Amino acid sequence: DRRLVMHNDFVIVGPPSDPARIRGENPVEAFRKIFASGATFISRGDDSGTHVKELALWQDANLDPAGAGWYLETGQGQGATLSIAFEKDGYALTDRGTFLAYKSNVDLEILVEGDPFLLNVYHVITVNPEKWPSVNFEGARAFADFITSTAGQEIIGGFGLEKYSEPLFFPDADKTDADLGLP
Structure with a gap:
Protein backbone atom coordinates (compact mmCIF):
# COMPACT_ATOMS: atom_id res chain seq x y z
CA ASP A 1 0.00 0.00 0.00
CA LEU A 119 10.01 18.23 -6.74
CA ASN A 120 10.75 16.19 -3.62
CA VAL A 121 7.77 13.88 -3.25
CA TYR A 122 6.89 11.90 -0.12
CA HIS A 123 4.83 8.72 0.00
CA VAL A 124 3.86 6.49 2.91
CA ILE A 125 4.14 2.74 2.40
CA THR A 126 2.68 -0.01 4.56
CA VAL A 127 4.41 -3.31 3.97
CA ASN A 128 2.74 -6.68 3.54
CA PRO A 129 2.35 -8.23 7.02
CA GLU A 130 2.41 -11.73 5.51
CA LYS A 131 5.86 -11.08 4.08
CA TRP A 132 7.07 -9.10 7.12
CA PRO A 133 5.23 -10.62 10.11
CA SER A 134 7.30 -8.77 12.73
CA VAL A 135 6.16 -5.29 11.65
CA ASN A 136 3.45 -3.39 13.49
CA PHE A 137 1.06 -3.45 10.56
CA GLU A 138 -1.92 -2.03 12.44
CA GLY A 139 0.21 0.86 13.73
CA ALA A 140 1.59 1.46 10.25
CA ARG A 141 -1.87 1.45 8.71
CA ALA A 142 -3.17 3.82 11.42
CA PHE A 143 -0.26 6.20 10.71
CA ALA A 144 -0.83 6.02 6.93
CA ASP A 145 -4.55 6.63 7.42
CA PHE A 146 -3.88 9.63 9.65
CA ILE A 147 -1.17 11.29 7.54
CA THR A 148 -3.40 11.06 4.46
CA SER A 149 -6.58 12.14 6.30
CA THR A 150 -8.01 15.64 6.14
CA ALA A 151 -6.65 16.38 9.63
CA GLY A 152 -3.18 15.08 8.75
CA GLN A 153 -3.12 17.00 5.50
CA GLU A 154 -4.12 20.21 7.28
CA ILE A 155 -1.19 19.79 9.69
CA ILE A 156 1.18 19.23 6.77
CA GLY A 157 -0.15 22.26 4.87
CA GLY A 158 0.23 24.53 7.88
CA PHE A 159 3.65 23.34 9.01
CA GLY A 160 6.14 26.21 8.91
CA LEU A 161 3.53 28.78 7.91
CA GLU A 162 3.67 30.77 11.14
CA LYS A 163 7.47 30.82 11.39
CA TYR A 164 8.42 31.25 7.71
CA SER A 165 5.27 32.85 6.24
CA GLU A 166 4.98 29.93 3.85
CA PRO A 167 4.45 26.20 4.33
CA LEU A 168 7.40 23.84 4.26
CA PHE A 169 5.36 21.04 2.66
CA PHE A 170 2.35 20.85 0.37
CA PRO A 171 -0.35 18.24 1.07
CA ASP A 172 -0.98 15.83 -1.80
CA ALA A 173 -3.12 12.95 -0.47
CA ASP A 174 -5.94 13.96 -2.82
CA LYS A 175 -3.62 13.90 -5.85
CA THR A 176 -1.92 11.29 -8.00
CA ASP A 177 1.71 11.11 -9.05
CA ALA A 178 0.54 12.16 -12.53
CA ASP A 179 -1.05 15.30 -11.05
CA LEU A 180 2.46 16.29 -9.91
CA GLY A 181 3.94 15.56 -13.33
CA LEU A 182 5.59 12.32 -12.21
CA PRO A 183 5.74 9.18 -14.35
Missing part, protein backbone atom coordinates in the same frame (compact mmCIF):
# COMPACT_ATOMS: atom_id res chain seq x y z
CA ARG A 2 1.76 3.14 -1.28
CA ARG A 3 0.05 6.50 -0.87
CA LEU A 4 1.05 9.98 -1.94
CA VAL A 5 1.36 12.25 1.12
CA MET A 6 3.07 15.56 0.33
CA HIS A 7 5.85 17.32 -1.49
CA ASN A 8 8.35 20.07 -1.05
CA ASP A 9 10.97 21.07 -3.54
CA PHE A 10 14.60 21.70 -4.21
CA VAL A 11 15.82 25.14 -5.24
CA ILE A 12 19.11 26.49 -6.52
CA VAL A 13 20.36 29.35 -4.40
CA GLY A 14 23.22 31.72 -4.99
CA PRO A 15 24.56 35.20 -4.39
CA PRO A 16 22.23 38.10 -5.23
CA SER A 17 24.75 39.25 -7.87
CA ASP A 18 24.20 35.91 -9.71
CA PRO A 19 27.60 35.83 -11.50
CA ALA A 20 26.64 32.80 -13.64
CA ARG A 21 23.37 34.50 -14.65
CA ILE A 22 21.14 31.52 -13.82
CA ARG A 23 18.14 33.40 -12.41
CA GLY A 24 14.92 32.00 -13.87
CA GLU A 25 16.60 29.24 -15.88
CA ASN A 26 15.53 25.62 -15.76
CA PRO A 27 17.79 23.63 -13.42
CA VAL A 28 19.78 21.82 -16.12
CA GLU A 29 20.53 25.06 -17.98
CA ALA A 30 21.45 26.67 -14.66
CA PHE A 31 24.01 23.92 -14.00
CA ARG A 32 25.39 24.35 -17.54
CA LYS A 33 25.85 28.08 -16.93
CA ILE A 34 27.52 27.50 -13.56
CA PHE A 35 29.88 25.01 -15.20
CA ALA A 36 30.66 27.28 -18.17
CA SER A 37 31.29 30.32 -15.98
CA GLY A 38 33.38 28.50 -13.39
CA ALA A 39 31.28 30.10 -10.66
CA THR A 40 31.71 28.49 -7.25
CA PHE A 41 29.32 25.63 -6.53
CA ILE A 42 29.08 24.08 -3.09
CA SER A 43 27.94 20.45 -3.01
CA ARG A 44 26.93 18.48 0.05
CA GLY A 45 29.01 15.60 -1.29
CA ASP A 46 27.46 13.27 1.28
CA ASP A 47 25.24 10.84 -0.68
CA SER A 48 22.12 12.47 0.79
CA GLY A 49 18.93 12.81 -1.24
CA THR A 50 19.94 16.38 -2.06
CA HIS A 51 23.36 15.23 -3.26
CA VAL A 52 21.78 12.47 -5.38
CA LYS A 53 19.44 15.06 -6.96
CA GLU A 54 22.42 17.35 -7.66
CA LEU A 55 24.34 14.52 -9.35
CA ALA A 56 21.27 13.76 -11.50
CA LEU A 57 21.22 17.40 -12.63
CA TRP A 58 24.89 17.30 -13.60
CA GLN A 59 24.25 14.04 -15.47
CA ASP A 60 21.25 15.52 -17.30
CA ALA A 61 23.48 18.45 -18.29
CA ASN A 62 26.11 15.95 -19.58
CA LEU A 63 28.71 17.56 -17.33
CA ASP A 64 31.06 16.30 -14.63
CA PRO A 65 32.31 19.01 -12.27
CA ALA A 66 34.36 16.62 -10.11
CA GLY A 67 37.87 17.93 -9.66
CA ALA A 68 37.13 21.42 -10.95
CA GLY A 69 38.58 24.10 -8.69
CA TRP A 70 35.24 25.90 -8.44
CA TYR A 71 33.36 22.74 -7.33
CA LEU A 72 33.63 22.17 -3.59
CA GLU A 73 32.19 19.24 -1.64
CA THR A 74 31.49 19.86 2.03
CA GLY A 75 30.66 16.33 3.15
CA GLN A 76 28.37 18.06 5.64
CA GLY A 77 24.69 18.75 6.14
CA GLN A 78 22.59 21.28 4.30
CA GLY A 79 22.93 24.06 6.88
CA ALA A 80 26.72 23.94 6.78
CA THR A 81 26.65 23.76 2.99
CA LEU A 82 24.50 26.90 2.78
CA SER A 83 26.84 28.72 5.17
CA ILE A 84 29.84 27.80 3.04
CA ALA A 85 28.02 28.84 -0.16
CA PHE A 86 27.43 32.23 1.46
CA GLU A 87 31.05 32.54 2.65
CA LYS A 88 32.42 31.58 -0.79
CA ASP A 89 29.85 33.61 -2.79
CA GLY A 90 28.72 30.38 -4.43
CA TYR A 91 25.71 28.42 -5.57
CA ALA A 92 24.10 25.38 -3.94
CA LEU A 93 21.18 23.04 -4.38
CA THR A 94 19.00 22.87 -1.26
CA ASP A 95 15.56 21.92 -0.17
CA ARG A 96 13.33 24.95 0.27
CA GLY A 97 12.59 24.22 3.94
CA THR A 98 16.23 24.25 4.99
CA PHE A 99 16.83 27.41 3.00
CA LEU A 100 13.90 29.12 4.71
CA ALA A 101 15.32 28.08 8.09
CA TYR A 102 18.77 29.49 7.24
CA LYS A 103 18.02 32.45 4.97
CA SER A 104 18.26 35.02 7.77
CA ASN A 105 21.87 33.88 8.32
CA VAL A 106 23.04 33.85 4.70
CA ASP A 107 22.88 36.43 1.92
CA LEU A 108 21.73 33.97 -0.73
CA GLU A 109 18.64 34.09 -2.93
CA ILE A 110 16.49 31.48 -4.60
CA LEU A 111 17.47 31.81 -8.24
CA VAL A 112 15.96 28.65 -9.76
CA GLU A 113 12.70 27.08 -8.64
CA GLY A 114 9.45 25.57 -9.81
CA ASP A 115 10.69 22.95 -12.28
CA PRO A 116 8.96 19.54 -11.93
CA PHE A 117 12.40 17.87 -11.75
CA LEU A 118 13.02 19.76 -8.50
Whole structure:
Protein backbone atom coordinates (compact mmCIF):
# COMPACT_ATOMS: atom_id res chain seq x y z
CA ASP A 1 0.00 0.00 0.00
CA ARG A 2 1.76 3.14 -1.28
CA ARG A 3 0.05 6.50 -0.87
CA LEU A 4 1.05 9.98 -1.94
CA VAL A 5 1.36 12.25 1.12
CA MET A 6 3.07 15.56 0.33
CA HIS A 7 5.85 17.32 -1.49
CA ASN A 8 8.35 20.07 -1.05
CA ASP A 9 10.97 21.07 -3.54
CA PHE A 10 14.60 21.70 -4.21
CA VAL A 11 15.82 25.14 -5.24
CA ILE A 12 19.11 26.49 -6.52
CA VAL A 13 20.36 29.35 -4.40
CA GLY A 14 23.22 31.72 -4.99
CA PRO A 15 24.56 35.20 -4.39
CA PRO A 16 22.23 38.10 -5.23
CA SER A 17 24.75 39.25 -7.87
CA ASP A 18 24.20 35.91 -9.71
CA PRO A 19 27.60 35.83 -11.50
CA ALA A 20 26.64 32.80 -13.64
CA ARG A 21 23.37 34.50 -14.65
CA ILE A 22 21.14 31.52 -13.82
CA ARG A 23 18.14 33.40 -12.41
CA GLY A 24 14.92 32.00 -13.87
CA GLU A 25 16.60 29.24 -15.88
CA ASN A 26 15.53 25.62 -15.76
CA PRO A 27 17.79 23.63 -13.42
CA VAL A 28 19.78 21.82 -16.12
CA GLU A 29 20.53 25.06 -17.98
CA ALA A 30 21.45 26.67 -14.66
CA PHE A 31 24.01 23.92 -14.00
CA ARG A 32 25.39 24.35 -17.54
CA LYS A 33 25.85 28.08 -16.93
CA ILE A 34 27.52 27.50 -13.56
CA PHE A 35 29.88 25.01 -15.20
CA ALA A 36 30.66 27.28 -18.17
CA SER A 37 31.29 30.32 -15.98
CA GLY A 38 33.38 28.50 -13.39
CA ALA A 39 31.28 30.10 -10.66
CA THR A 40 31.71 28.49 -7.25
CA PHE A 41 29.32 25.63 -6.53
CA ILE A 42 29.08 24.08 -3.09
CA SER A 43 27.94 20.45 -3.01
CA ARG A 44 26.93 18.48 0.05
CA GLY A 45 29.01 15.60 -1.29
CA ASP A 46 27.46 13.27 1.28
CA ASP A 47 25.24 10.84 -0.68
CA SER A 48 22.12 12.47 0.79
CA GLY A 49 18.93 12.81 -1.24
CA THR A 50 19.94 16.38 -2.06
CA HIS A 51 23.36 15.23 -3.26
CA VAL A 52 21.78 12.47 -5.38
CA LYS A 53 19.44 15.06 -6.96
CA GLU A 54 22.42 17.35 -7.66
CA LEU A 55 24.34 14.52 -9.35
CA ALA A 56 21.27 13.76 -11.50
CA LEU A 57 21.22 17.40 -12.63
CA TRP A 58 24.89 17.30 -13.60
CA GLN A 59 24.25 14.04 -15.47
CA ASP A 60 21.25 15.52 -17.30
CA ALA A 61 23.48 18.45 -18.29
CA ASN A 62 26.11 15.95 -19.58
CA LEU A 63 28.71 17.56 -17.33
CA ASP A 64 31.06 16.30 -14.63
CA PRO A 65 32.31 19.01 -12.27
CA ALA A 66 34.36 16.62 -10.11
CA GLY A 67 37.87 17.93 -9.66
CA ALA A 68 37.13 21.42 -10.95
CA GLY A 69 38.58 24.10 -8.69
CA TRP A 70 35.24 25.90 -8.44
CA TYR A 71 33.36 22.74 -7.33
CA LEU A 72 33.63 22.17 -3.59
CA GLU A 73 32.19 19.24 -1.64
CA THR A 74 31.49 19.86 2.03
CA GLY A 75 30.66 16.33 3.15
CA GLN A 76 28.37 18.06 5.64
CA GLY A 77 24.69 18.75 6.14
CA GLN A 78 22.59 21.28 4.30
CA GLY A 79 22.93 24.06 6.88
CA ALA A 80 26.72 23.94 6.78
CA THR A 81 26.65 23.76 2.99
CA LEU A 82 24.50 26.90 2.78
CA SER A 83 26.84 28.72 5.17
CA ILE A 84 29.84 27.80 3.04
CA ALA A 85 28.02 28.84 -0.16
CA PHE A 86 27.43 32.23 1.46
CA GLU A 87 31.05 32.54 2.65
CA LYS A 88 32.42 31.58 -0.79
CA ASP A 89 29.85 33.61 -2.79
CA GLY A 90 28.72 30.38 -4.43
CA TYR A 91 25.71 28.42 -5.57
CA ALA A 92 24.10 25.38 -3.94
CA LEU A 93 21.18 23.04 -4.38
CA THR A 94 19.00 22.87 -1.26
CA ASP A 95 15.56 21.92 -0.17
CA ARG A 96 13.33 24.95 0.27
CA GLY A 97 12.59 24.22 3.94
CA THR A 98 16.23 24.25 4.99
CA PHE A 99 16.83 27.41 3.00
CA LEU A 100 13.90 29.12 4.71
CA ALA A 101 15.32 28.08 8.09
CA TYR A 102 18.77 29.49 7.24
CA LYS A 103 18.02 32.45 4.97
CA SER A 104 18.26 35.02 7.77
CA ASN A 105 21.87 33.88 8.32
CA VAL A 106 23.04 33.85 4.70
CA ASP A 107 22.88 36.43 1.92
CA LEU A 108 21.73 33.97 -0.73
CA GLU A 109 18.64 34.09 -2.93
CA ILE A 110 16.49 31.48 -4.60
CA LEU A 111 17.47 31.81 -8.24
CA VAL A 112 15.96 28.65 -9.76
CA GLU A 113 12.70 27.08 -8.64
CA GLY A 114 9.45 25.57 -9.81
CA ASP A 115 10.69 22.95 -12.28
CA PRO A 116 8.96 19.54 -11.93
CA PHE A 117 12.40 17.87 -11.75
CA LEU A 118 13.02 19.76 -8.50
CA LEU A 119 10.01 18.23 -6.74
CA ASN A 120 10.75 16.19 -3.62
CA VAL A 121 7.77 13.88 -3.25
CA TYR A 122 6.89 11.90 -0.12
CA HIS A 123 4.83 8.72 0.00
CA VAL A 124 3.86 6.49 2.91
CA ILE A 125 4.14 2.74 2.40
CA THR A 126 2.68 -0.01 4.56
CA VAL A 127 4.41 -3.31 3.97
CA ASN A 128 2.74 -6.68 3.54
CA PRO A 129 2.35 -8.23 7.02
CA GLU A 130 2.41 -11.73 5.51
CA LYS A 131 5.86 -11.08 4.08
CA TRP A 132 7.07 -9.10 7.12
CA PRO A 133 5.23 -10.62 10.11
CA SER A 134 7.30 -8.77 12.73
CA VAL A 135 6.16 -5.29 11.65
CA ASN A 136 3.45 -3.39 13.49
CA PHE A 137 1.06 -3.45 10.56
CA GLU A 138 -1.92 -2.03 12.44
CA GLY A 139 0.21 0.86 13.73
CA ALA A 140 1.59 1.46 10.25
CA ARG A 141 -1.87 1.45 8.71
CA ALA A 142 -3.17 3.82 11.42
CA PHE A 143 -0.26 6.20 10.71
CA ALA A 144 -0.83 6.02 6.93
CA ASP A 145 -4.55 6.63 7.42
CA PHE A 146 -3.88 9.63 9.65
CA ILE A 147 -1.17 11.29 7.54
CA THR A 148 -3.40 11.06 4.46
CA SER A 149 -6.58 12.14 6.30
CA THR A 150 -8.01 15.64 6.14
CA ALA A 151 -6.65 16.38 9.63
CA GLY A 152 -3.18 15.08 8.75
CA GLN A 153 -3.12 17.00 5.50
CA GLU A 154 -4.12 20.21 7.28
CA ILE A 155 -1.19 19.79 9.69
CA ILE A 156 1.18 19.23 6.77
CA GLY A 157 -0.15 22.26 4.87
CA GLY A 158 0.23 24.53 7.88
CA PHE A 159 3.65 23.34 9.01
CA GLY A 160 6.14 26.21 8.91
CA LEU A 161 3.53 28.78 7.91
CA GLU A 162 3.67 30.77 11.14
CA LYS A 163 7.47 30.82 11.39
CA TYR A 164 8.42 31.25 7.71
CA SER A 165 5.27 32.85 6.24
CA GLU A 166 4.98 29.93 3.85
CA PRO A 167 4.45 26.20 4.33
CA LEU A 168 7.40 23.84 4.26
CA PHE A 169 5.36 21.04 2.66
CA PHE A 170 2.35 20.85 0.37
CA PRO A 171 -0.35 18.24 1.07
CA ASP A 172 -0.98 15.83 -1.80
CA ALA A 173 -3.12 12.95 -0.47
CA ASP A 174 -5.94 13.96 -2.82
CA LYS A 175 -3.62 13.90 -5.85
CA THR A 176 -1.92 11.29 -8.00
CA ASP A 177 1.71 11.11 -9.05
CA ALA A 178 0.54 12.16 -12.53
CA ASP A 179 -1.05 15.30 -11.05
CA LEU A 180 2.46 16.29 -9.91
CA GLY A 181 3.94 15.56 -13.33
CA LEU A 182 5.59 12.32 -12.21
CA PRO A 183 5.74 9.18 -14.35
